[in-house]
Amino acid sequence: MPPSQRKPEEIEAIREDMLNRAIDLIAEAGYKGFSMRKLAIRLDIAAKTIYNYFRNKDEMYLAILTRGFETLYERCAAANAAHRDPMDKIAAMCREYVDFGLTHANLYNLMFTWHVPKFRDYVGTEMEPAAWLELDAALRVSRLFIDTIRLCADGRRPLTEEEARFLMIQFWSQAHGYIAGVNNTLLDYMHETPLALKDRLIENLLANFRAAAGLREKNPPERRS
Numbered sequence: 598m599p600p601s602q603r604k605p606e607e608i609e610a611i612r613e614d615m616l617n618r619a620i621d622l623i624a625e626a627g628y629k630g631f632s633m634r635k636l637a638i639r640l641d642i643a644a645k646t647i648y649n650y651f652r653n654k655d656e657m658y659l660a661i662l663t664r665g666f667e668t669l670y671e672r673c674a675a676a677n678a679a680h681r682d683p684m685d686k687i688a689a690m691c692r693e694y695v696d697f698g699l700t701h702a703n704l705y706n707l708m709f710t711w712h713v714p715k716f717r718d719y720v721g722t723e724m725e726p727a728a729w730l731e732l733d734a735a736l737r738v739s740r741l742f743i744d745t746i747r748l749c750a751d752g753r754r755p756l757t758e759e760e761a762r763f764l765m766i767q768f769w770s771q772a773h774g775y776i777a778g779v780n781n782t783l784l785d786y787m788h789e790t791p792l793a794l795k796d797r798l799i800e801n802l803l804a805n806f807r808a809a810a811g812l813r814e815k816n817p818p819e820r821r822s
Contacts (some may be wrong), residue, residue, distance in 0.1 A: 612650050612732045615640065616661050624703040628713045658714070659727045665733035668695050673741055683748035687806055690742065691768065691799050698776035698794070708735075710777055736816070737767055749806060756809070764809055770800055 605609070623631045633654055637644035651657040676689035698705040707713060719728035720764050746761040756764075775798050778784035784791035 602774065608650070612660075615647060615650060616657065616664060619657055620703050620707065621660075623658075623707060626713065627780060630819065631658075631807075633657075655714070655719070655724045656727055659719075659731045661704070662708055663727075663734050664705045665701075666731065666738060669694070669708075670734065670738045670741065672697055673738060677741065683745060684807065686738060686745050686805070687742075687749060688799070688803055690745065691721040691802055695772055695776060695795060695799060699773070699779060701794075702780040705776065706780060739769075742768070748805065753754075760809070764806060767805065769804055771798070802817055 615636070619631070619636055621638055622636055628633065630652065633647050633651075634644050635796075637647055647657075651660065666691045672693045673690045676693040677686045680686045680689055698709075700729070716728045716732040719725050742765045746764050747756045747758070750756045757795070775784075778787075779791050784794075788794060
């Protein structure tokens with residue numbers, strides 16, 4: 598049955614199922630090993646059925662990334678909105694980001710880790726508009742972090758855009774290294790329980806934000822004589 602004969606919610610549900618199965622297949626076969634034919638076999642349908650919902654492999658791939666970044670943004674934005682203090686906002690967003698990377702390992706790896714096509718690979722092609730939507734969704738996440746980081750300045754000296762951007766990149770680099778190390782099990786060779794390091798890692802990341810913003814900890818540990 599072609600999509601035009603289904604209700605919008607039915608079409609969206611079918612697309613979601615296809616995207617979820619595609620993520621799993623890409624995780625197993627790699628981006629280059631992924632094909633609509635293999636996905637059709639996984640779904641036990643004719644390959645032409647998939648083309649009723651996605652024009653080609655690239656459109657499906659970009660839809661996966663766009664959905665991933667939209668989900669990540671929504672989770673971080675909700676964490677941000679749940680707090681008033683800027684540092685509390687940053688803390689909640691950091692935890693949400695790390696949790697997303699660990700609980701959606703295959704999707705996260707596709708978004709950030711694996712060597713797969715990026716926006717510039719689609720410039721000048723028919724897929725450029727779809728690639729732009731994906732890039733825009735990704736940049737909204739970084740923009741949210743940058744804007745919130747700038748709110749953390751103590752008022753005596755505001756953080757510049759460039760300083761906030763550096764702190765965002767520093768956070769991402771450290772958080773990404775940890776997430777990737779857990780997801781690919783490399784940290785298993787360095788620590789008995791890598792997941793137990795999560796809270797400590799996040800606290801260290803937050804300490805970097807506080808130091809850069811000229812802030813002191815709300816409840817610093819008492820000094821012992």
